[in-house]
Amino acid sequence: MHQVHFRPQGEDYFLVVMVRATPDGWDILGARASARARVALSIVSQTLSAEDITRATGLDPTDASSVGDEWTRPGFSPSRRTFTRWTLCPEGHHPGEFEDKLTRLLDLTHDTDSVCFVNNPEPHRVANSTPGTRFPPARSARVESFCKPFNRSPYEAAPRIRTLADTCDVSVTVGYCGDAEQMWGVPIGRGDLSRLVALGAGLDIDLYAGGPALAEVP
Numbered sequence: 001m002h003q004v005h006f007r008p009q010g011e012d013y014f015l016v017v018m019v020r021a022t023p024d025g026w027d028i029l030g031a032r033a034s035a036r037a038r039v040a041l042s043i044v045s046q047t048l049s050a051e052d053i054t055r056a057t058g059l060d061p062t063d064a065s066s067v068g069d070e071w072t073r074p075g076f077s078p079s080r081r082t083f084t085r086w087t088l089c090p091e092g093h094h095p096g097e098f099e100d101k102l103t104r105l106l107d108l109t110h111d112t113d114s115v116c117f118v119n120n121p122e123p124h125r126v127a128n129s130t131p132g133t134r135f136p137p138a139r140s141a142r143v144e145s146f147c148k149p150f151n152r153s154p155y156e157a158a159p160r161i162r163t164l165a166d167t168c169d170v171s172v173t174v175g176y177c178g179d180a181e182q183m184w185g186v187p188i189g190r191g192d193l194s195r196l197v198a199l200g201a202g203l204d205i206d207l208y209a210g211g212p213a214l215a216e217v218p
Helices: 050-057 098-109 137-150 156-162 192-199
Strands: 002-007 014-022 025-034 036-045 063-065 085-088 170-178 202-210
Touching: 036 050, 036 098, 036 156, 050 063, 050 085, 050 156, 085 202, 098 156, 098 170, 098 192, 156 192, 170 192
Parallel strands: 170 202
Antiparallel strands: 002 014, 014 025, 036 085, 036 170, 063 085
């Protein structure tokens, strides 16, 4: 059996059509709604830059902005960001079940193979770095002191993220956009729940229900 995902026009969830290959073509077995789930690790700090967090965790973010970065909202004058937001969202809005995406995200934080700069002496790259993220020497020295305990290998990211949780806002954020009449929920297995606790992370779930009312089936 194969599953083909469509996104209905104007909706945030997926319509999944289940099909089976036959010698004469394809048989449609049925259809269902599937939520569009985004699962991300988010680390927010008012003192550390995105580069500091990347160095401390050993993981490359999928999106990052640093305190002091310049940004502009439509209709407003340019301003400087007052906090750093570092995000790891490896699967984005691609089709997939919430629980599977959560498991794969936690696999990255608990797997030594996923750490991006073990035994790598080269300077680490971070997305969206700007001159606004540069700090004066005294502050840079404090950051260096903070990161020094992390400069060892091999390791996994989880205990390093747990250390950051003492001074940063660490959370797993979930955006769950489903069909109002087929909201399947957000199950979390015992193993993944234990790994969330090990990260010292909060869990922030936003639920969005949409879609037209389904016709009654006689």
